[in-house]
Amino acid sequence: MSCEKCNLLMQKSFPFWEALSEKDKEELMNGAGCAEFKKGQNIHNGTVCTGIIFVKTGCLRVYMLSEEGKEITLYRIFPGDVCVLSASCILESINFDVQVDAEEDSRCCILSPGAFLKVSERKPEMKNFLLEKTVSRFSEVMWVMQQILFMSFDRRLAIFLLSEAEKEKSSEIKLTHEQIAKYMGSAREVVSRMLKYFSSEGYVELSRGGVKITDYDSLDRLAL
Secondary structure, eight states: OOHHHHHHHHHHHOTTGGGSOHHHHHHHHHTEEEEEEOTTOEEEOSSSOOOEEEEEESOEEEEEEOTTOOEEEEEEEOTTOEEOGGGGGGSTTOOOOOEEEESSSEEEEEEOHHHHHHHHTTOTHHHHHHHHHHHHHHHHHHHHHHHHHHSOHHHHHHHHHHHHHHHHTSSEEOOOHHHHHHHHTSOHHHHHHHHHHHHHTTSEEEETTEEEEOOHHHHHHHHO
């Protein structure tokens, strides 16, 4: 991705762009860089303030990692969207670490925290933008936590499968049991056991490396 396209991506993402002075715009553009990541590559691990990530193509996964190595997927970031928790150092009230991986080959623009902070000193609406994005993401995080803490696993799995099918616009979900477990913060054995039950009830068909929904109505009722 050329730096010109990176700059265009930043302009589309920042609603306050036109209100910035030419000096502000130049400082932001000079502080932004283009990057390409391979599927599975770690982009942010919480030890360094990476910056604000704008996704051009591909998909990123934001998750938390326990000391025992257990992962809980918080949300995913698709083209045209922005990852702000990778720049949590800009907001001092954010004091927990997240991991960000490329879920597939991805092309991104990364704005350095230094450039953002420098311009935001003159334009407070920039920090307001960051705060709004953070609050929006926290609502997604709370939804994930609500599912883990208060929902039965069969309901959680039904919600997950329906959500994936909607995103992919297909009844075929090309994820392994291991991947589904990772996204749901569960164990592969638990996922496999419940998918086998769903299959026996006729809700899904299982294949190597994928799941096909065959009874949307039953999954919908289970997800309610």
